[in-house]
Amino acid sequence: MVVLNAIGAGQSRAVLPWCARVFFDYTNISYTYKDHAAVDSEIEGNCQDDVRWTVAYAVGLSDEGAVPVKTFGLKETGFSFHITRESLARWMVDVAAGESKGDFDNRRVIVSN
Template sequence: MHFLLLGASGRTGQHVVSELLSQGHTAVALVRTSGSLTLRPGLTIVTGSPLSKSDIRSALLAAPPLSPSVAIITLNTVRKSDSPFAAQISPPRFLADSCANVCEVLEHAGFYRVVVMSTAGVGDSWGNLPWLSKAFLRWTNVKYALEDHGLVDKEIRLTKMDWTLVRAVRLQFDDQKPTDTNTEVKTLGSKGDGMSLTDSVSVTSVASFLVKVAVEGLFVQSAVVVAD
């Protein structure tokens, strides 16, 4: 299969690229900064913005005769630092507008499958989020990312796309040295039934799940919370 990737240079997106290529798939990645992603066989890199429909169209045509039939979006908002209190840099609707652009361009090209990485606490999963997690999200600037993910969640349901929203619980990144190398995840439904404060999920696990969902056509037009 051939994929369109947005957010491929991020900490989760890079694992998505590796997973796809290791399975023999090909991909074109639209990245905002030239040199932010290492070129590898099977990967085409296009520099541009997900806020630009023309840049997304250019990415669709970047690897003829291949044409992406599935998009995987792992974009996230950007703050000045990793501190949860750091100021937001991304525009307020960065995720929502980027996703809307991808959906419009894909639909116009006759493709309808999109898999989007979201976060636990969005939509109907808010009610099952532990109260300490809710407090953290309300009192820090992480709330702006949650709000933007919420807009994606609402607006993608209004499209004709065969969408899937993968709501990850607290992410564990490579530099946090996860002790469990298992890449299988637990699925907790759209509401995150049974979520706890200690839940987490590694970026490797999320990336593998995103690819599995995209390749196998799982959870179409639904959201799913995942944890290790």
């Protein structure tokens, strides 16, 4: 199972700049992030070891075609704040199909271009 989430939800919140955290906390988008966080917390607890899962924290989406995807751990910085929709979709399908050889099994990953 590969789940798309947004950068700033769940454990990825720690790598956001302070201004983004303020924006996510004190605007209407805070309601969306509460839902994102709820989905994130359900994955590990409900899937455990019975289901291969990956949570992809995507940065801002754009429409520029397929570009190589970079992945980052939850404590890593250096990601760009955009990823193309096509790149993200292809990466998610590859992970779901096992093309990543288990590199992202039962992990949360930040994805960007």
